[in-house]
Amino acid sequence: MIKRQKILVTGRVQGVGFRPAVYRIAQALGLTGFVYNDTKGVTIELQGQEERIAEFLDRLQSQDKPPLADLKTCTVTELPAITGEDKFIIKTSDAEGSALSQVTADIATCRDCLAELFDKEDFRYGYPFINCTNCGPRYSIVKTIPYDRPNTTMSAFKMCDKCATQYTDVTDRRFHAQPVACGTCGPKIWLTNSKGKTIKTGTEDTIVEAARLLRAGKIVAIKGIGGFHLAVDALNDRAVKRLRQRKRRDHKPFAVMADSIERIKEYAIVSESAERLLKNPQAPIVLLPRKEDSAIAPSVAESVDTLGFMLCYAPLHYLLFAQGLEILVMTSGNISDEPLICTNQIALERLGCVADAFLMHDREIYRQVDDSVIHFIDDKPVPLRRARGYVPTPIFISRASCVVRDASEKEKQNTQYAIRNTHHEINSPKDIFAAGADMKNTFCFVKQNQLICSEHIGDLKDAEVYHHYIESIEHLQRLFGVEPKVVVCDLHPAYLSTQYAKSLSDMKVIQVQHHWAHIASVLVEHGLSGPVIGIECDGTGYGTDGAIWGCECMIVSLEKFERFGNLAYYDLAGADKASKEAVRPLLALLKKTYGSDFKLDEFMWLLERMETTSNNNSKLKTQNLKLISEQLDKGINCVKTSSLGRVFDAVAAMLGLGSHNYFDAQLPMALEAIAADGIDEYYEYEFIKEAGGPIQLDLSMMFRQLVDDVEKEWDASILSAKFHNTLCIAMLAMAKQARESTKLDTVALSGGVFCNRYLTNRLIQQLRENGFRVLFNREVPSNDGGLSIGQAAIAARAVTRRP
Numbered sequence: 001m002i003k004r005q006k007i008l009v010t011g012r013v014q015g016v017g018f019r020p021a022v023y024r025i026a027q028a029l030g031l032t033g034f035v036y037n038d039t040k041g042v043t044i045e046l047q048g049q050e051e052r053i054a055e056f057l058d059r060l061q062s063q064d065k066p067p068l069a070d071l072k073t074c075t076v077t078e079l080p081a082i083t084g085e086d087k088f089i090i091k092t093s094d095a096e097g098s099a100l101s102q103v104t105a106d107i108a109t110c111r112d113c114l115a116e117l118f119d120k121e122d123f124r125y126g127y128p129f130i131n132c133t134n135c136g137p138r139y140s141i142v143k144t145i146p147y148d149r150p151n152t153t154m155s156a157f158k159m160c161d162k163c164a165t166q167y168t169d170v171t172d173r174r175f176h177a178q179p180v181a182c183g184t185c186g187p188k189i190w191l192t193n194s195k196g197k198t199i200k201t202g203t204e205d206t207i208v209e210a211a212r213l214l215r216a217g218k219i220v221a222i223k224g225i226g227g228f229h230l231a232v233d234a235l236n237d238r239a240v241k242r243l244r245q246r247k248r249r250d251h252k253p254f255a256v257m258a259d260s261i262e263r264i265k266e267y268a269i270v271s272e273s274a275e276r277l278l279k280n281p282q283a284p285i286v287l288l289p290r291k292e293d294s295a296i297a298p299s300v301a302e303s304v305d306t307l308g309f310m311l312c313y314a315p316l317h318y319l320l321f322a323q324g325l326e327i328l329v330m331t332s333g334n335i336s337d338e339p340l341i342c343t344n345q346i347a348l349e350r351l352g353c354v355a356d357a358f359l360m361h362d363r364e365i366y367r368q369v370d371d372s373v374i375h376f377i378d379d380k381p382v383p384l385r386r387a388r389g390y391v392p393t394p395i396f397i398s399r400a401s402c403v404v405r406d407a408s409e410k411e412k413q414n415t416q417y418a419i420r421n422t423h424h425e426i427n428s429p430k431d432i433f434a435a436g437a438d439m440k441n442t443f444c445f446v447k448q449n450q451l452i453c454s455e456h457i458g459d460l461k462d463a464e465v466y467h468h469y470i471e472s473i474e475h476l477q478r479l480f481g482v483e484p485k486v487v488v489c490d491l492h493p494a495y496l497s498t499q500y501a502k503s504l505s506d507m508k509v510i511q512v513q514h515h516w517a518h519i520a521s522v523l524v525e526h527g528l529s530g531p532v533i534g535i536e537c538d539g540t541g542y543g544t545d546g547a548i549w550g551c552e553c554m555i556v557s558l559e560k561f562e563r564f565g566n567l568a569y570y571d572l573a574g575a576d577k578a579s580k581e582a583v584r585p586l587l588a589l590l591k592k593t594y595g596s597d598f599k600l601d602e603f604m605w606l607l608e609r610m611e612t613t614s615n616n617n618s619k620l621k622t623q624n625l626k627l628i629s630e631q632l633d634k635g636i637n638c639v640k641t642s643s644l645g646r647v648f649d650a651v652a653a654m655l656g657l658g659s660h661n662y663f664d665a666q667l668p669m670a671l672e673a674i675a676a677d678g679i680d681e682y683y684e685y686e687f688i689k690e691a692g693g694p695i696q697l698d699l700s701m702m703f704r705q706l707v708d709d710v711e712k713e714w715d716a717s718i719l720s721a722k723f724h725n726t727l728c729i730a731m732l733a734m735a736k737q738a739r740e741s742t743k744l745d746t747v748a749l750s751g752g753v754f755c756n757r758y759l760t761n762r763l764i765q766q767l768r769e770n771g772f773r774v775l776f777n778r779e780v781p782s783n784d785g786g787l788s789i790g791q792a793a794i795a796a797r798a799v800t801r802r803p
């Protein structure tokens with residue numbers, strides 16, 4: 001029986017070799033018809049024997065599915081058969097354009113290309129830019145749409161006959177792979193010294209010399225996929241220290257790269273799920289517990305218990321490692337917090353004083369994209385930085401199935417129940433721009449039912465990062481053909497992102513409270529609209545009362561939020577300095593704890609502990625302490641805050657772990673790293689309820705007990721565990737009160753503090769033991785890097801409700 005069917009496939013089906021795969025299967029099964037891209041995904045019309053069409057659908061979703069494709073839905077409609085059709089063709093894209101998800105992320109070298117790279121018989125043997133439809137650069141080389149070679153930085157290279165034959169052969173793995181190239185026609189590498197003078201040319205000589213320099217402890221700047229890395233032998237402590245010193249990065253941990261899982265296992269504990277993640281086509285940096293006897297140089301990462309590992313993801317990396325390198329520090333090629341450097345000229349200008357040599361190439365990087373960083377919460381991968389490999393793949397707004405994917409049976413039942421009740425479709429009638437936060441910025445566009453979130457941009461305070469932010473917004477907007485009519489931003493009037501959002505003309509502006517947006521990011525990831533109990537633990541965010549919030553229990557939906565409880569306010573003196581100098585929150589919390597009994601002289605022993613710690617460069621002066629103390633007493637340049645991040649700073653300082661956050665969350669990370677396992681004790685705390693107001697979590701009792709324990713010189717690792725445990729038990733109690741008053745039993749966790757694995761894992765477990773369903777961020781970071789999708793979801797809900 002001859003049938004004709006129209007099949008609409010949605011998901012990640014464009015720019016991943018999907019149409020050629022459809023063509024090949026249809027050919028093999030003798031079906032006629034056509035396939036084309038449109039704004040919704042891919043549309044296929046098929047005609048032939050009924051059972052052949054069924055087989056087609058089966059193969060498309062299983063053995064013949066292109067590796068990078070991700071099918072979300074497959075909708076089949078019956079059509080009347082037509083006469084006179086005798087072949088299957090790939091049609092040009094629908095005139096409406098196919099910009100929705102046409103540009104895909106940069107993908108690590110695939111297994112087939114890797115085999116060819118080291119196959120002496122292959123004409124791309126040893127070629128550092130080998131790629132195919134299933135791998136290679138995408139987002140980083142696209143200038144504009146449509147995604148065709150002339151619109152990429154590969155337009156500078158004319159394909160040779162061999163490459164062109166593969167590129168135009170629909171049965172070839174390189175059919176329409178835009179960056180296709182070989183040693184004859186494609187980009188080339190060379191090596192320069194720190195002044196930019198060429199010292200080696202030719203692929204082999206360049207690789208051999210670069211590897212020799214690295215083995216000799218030299219720093220080599222390597223141009224990769226999304227920008228330059230600074231590379232150095234990770235086993236050579238002196239070399240790593242030199243890199244730290246030259247890069248002016250005194251403390252922040254470096255990531256390392258190896259060419260095999262086996263190698264990584266020599267230095268770190270690699271679980272099965274971590275191994276899978278490392279081998280993903282996205283090739284992220286994965287934070288792993290390091291082995292105690294690991295030979296990795298101590299200065300690669302100090303005061304943390306994990307280390308970031310990644311596998312090679314560009315052919316160039318593999319060729320270097322094939323020269324006998326073991327493990328390399330591969331850190332972003334920039335100075336301090338400036339944007340990643342991606343052009344040869346700027347690399348020489350800025351990194352000439354850091355690198356001893358430059359491994360350059362002439363394939364232009366159009367967009368700089370940092371490496372992504374992932375860690376594990378509740379044994380599930382959670383991003384800390386979402387960039388290369390993940391961006392610009394859209395997140396679909398309603399994707400309720402992601403909760404079910406790895407839920408327990410009981411949880412699954414609850415989830416399905418919840419989804420039936422609150423699952424909703426958002427299909428935004430207007431395009432939306434979400435400006436994000438100022439720290440760890442990402443921004444996001446809403447187009448129909450997709451959230452197109454930018455790569456990690458950075459801290460907008462840096463002038464160059466801000467410039468990069470503006471450029472990136474324009475670029476992504478062009479790539480996805482977005483025309484925002486609504487802009488959503490943070491409530492903080494001093495945020496640069498807020499000011500930028502407000503400066504846009506002809507836009508409706510929606511301002512969203514910081515912590516509401518954080519919890520909304522969890523809701524939208526799970527296809528929910530709430531209400532849920534939101535627990536939000538963070539550094540700082542502007543509150544509706546002008547205070548700086550940062551430890552909140554809220555009843556949250558995408559439509560509104562209500563503050564149910566929060567950490568009792570304390571004073572924070574000195575604006576920006578307060579998040580760097582731990583003595584500021586520490587003094588404030590001690591004053592709050594002891595009230596009028598607090599005498600600076602009597603606490604000098606505690607405050608002096610900070611002077612003796614290793615990471616303190618500037619000695620605290622008694623004078624300075626007196627000044628801050630006075631400032632707090634008189635309320636000069638002080639704000640009220642419920643920030644939990646600053647409480648972590650204060651406790652870390654009390655335990656002698658340092659006095660400064662030289663990078664974001666340095667002290668909290670050090671405090672987490674020392675927390676002893678197997679401790680269940682906790683300190684006391686109080687809830688204070690004032691009529692009509694939210695419940696106040698008061699930690700004064702904890703601070704008194706903690707000060708006593710420190711005085712008794714108890715082991716800091718036990719005190720750290722007890723501190724973490726106190727927060728867990730207090731938040732559990734808060735959630736229980738919220739459940740009692742609202743009858744809600746789903747808790748969503750978000751905010752930067754939930755990057756803390758000890759705290760988050762423990763809290764999740766305790767909440768579950770007490771009958772809560774727990775949701776947390778899976779697709780975007782729980783820190784401010786995930787804020788923009790929460791803002792976007794709230795705005796999308798608002799414009800959908802009130803068209």
Ligand SMILES: [Zn+2]
Nearest residue numbers: 110113132135
């Ligand atoms: Zn490949």
Ligand SMILES: [Zn+2]
Nearest residue numbers: 160163182185
């Ligand atoms: Zn070629």
